[in-house]
Amino acid sequence: xxxxxxxxxxxxxxxxxxxxxxxxxxxxxxxxxxxxxxxxxxxxxxxxxxxxxxxxxxxxxxxxxxxxxxxxxxxxxxxxxxxxxxxxxxxxxxxxxxxxxxxxxxxxxxxxxxxxxxxxxxxxxxxxxxxxxxxxxxxxxxxxxxxxxxxxxxxxxxxxxxxxxxxxxxxxxxxxxxxxxxxxxxxxxxxxxxxxxxxxxxxxxxxxxxxxxxxxxxxxxxxxxxxxxxxxxxxxxxxxxxxxxxxxxxxxxxxxxxxxxxxxxxxxxxxxxxxxxxxxxxxxxxxxxxxxxxxxxxxxxxxxxxxxxxxxxxxxxxxxxxxxxxxxxxxxxxxxxxxxx
Ligand SMILES: [Zn+2]
Numbered sequence: 464x465x466x467x468x469x470x471x472x473x474x475x476x477x478x479x480x481x482x483x484x485x486x487x488x489x490x491x492x493x494x495x496x497x498x499x500x501x502x503x504x505x506x507x508x509x510x511x512x513x514x515x516x517x518x519x520x521x522x523x524x525x526x527x528x529x530x531x532x533x534x535x536x537x538x539x540x541x542x543x544x545x546x547x548x549x550x551x552x553x554x555x556x557x558x559x560x561x562x563x564x565x566x567x568x569x570x571x572x573x574x575x576x577x578x579x580x581x582x583x584x585x586x587x588x589x590x591x592x593x594x595x596x597x598x599x600x601x602x603x604x605x606x607x608x609x610x611x612x613x614x615x616x617x618x619x620x621x622x623x624x625x626x627x628x629x630x631x632x633x634x635x636x637x638x639x640x641x642x643x644x645x646x647x648x649x650x651x652x653x654x655x656x657x658x659x660x661x662x663x664x665x666x667x668x669x670x671x672x673x674x675x676x677x678x679x680x681x682x683x684x685x686x687x688x689x690x691x692x693x694x695x696x697x698x699x700x701x702x703x704x705x706x707x708x709x710x711x712x713x714x715x716x717x718x719x720x721x722x723x724x725x726x727x728x729x730x731x732x733x734x735x736x737x738x739x740x741x742x743x744x745x746x747x748x749x750x751x752x753x754x755x756x757x758x759x760x761x762x763x764x765x766x767x768x769x770x771x772x773x774x775x776x777x778x779x780x781x782x783x784x785x786x787x788x789x790x791x792x793x794x795x796x797x798x799x800x801x802x803x804x
Pocket of ligand 1: 800
């Protein structure tokens, strides 16, 4: 699964291709790929302008804006959630075209019940679904095999293409996902306030200060690697960068987190930041399917010191690396160089 550096690399690659582009159509080819209010997604995303491309943890984010400028905000009185109507059955190739004028965009706002028009009760909007609100963010989780590419209009969707976003320059953004674990999700401010995954995400490792990082683990039960992988403790870290940062910090992955001193945790933070920054500079690590937004492989895998080096000698001491399981994940470490306390 792409971790923080890979998603950051993909976001950087997509940013110049997508920023300022208006989404003119959305075609959902696999309904399970759209999380949340699927009908609102197909109806309310078209017409929005991609104002920026970023990342939170392993989630790629596209900031959505009105073509006319800043949005009005959804007030706290906005009623929620799409409960007013069933999501219509979707078939492969189902599409929605862009709202072409302000009235259509207003229809997205109608479900707040505050604007008359396509169903002021919020029970049935223009698409037969209530609860639509203007999305301010588009979240894409790539999971195992998700990929985002911008193609020219001559490129047809393939069997793994789950969602197609038509852009106002004639290009199209494909979300391809062979194994279908990934998802896209349109997010209004109200959705962000109620989406448990979003609300529970831990701090960003490249933004948190070392002393605050150490505090995350103070008194915590559990092994340090398990907590590094826990997205509610700290966001964006997966198997690669957990193993690599723990090796550099000379900490065994199965060490009890609560027994590590603040000094050692601050050291771990420094190495974690280094490893993430080095990987971003190398355009991420390419194992299995990962490619950046241009289809290029990253190169950080050439710098792995422990990940994937099972049975090979430690780069520091020459002893054979140990392979085990921590938090259910294959874990490679050096019994000599890495200490439990
Ligand atoms: Zn060693």
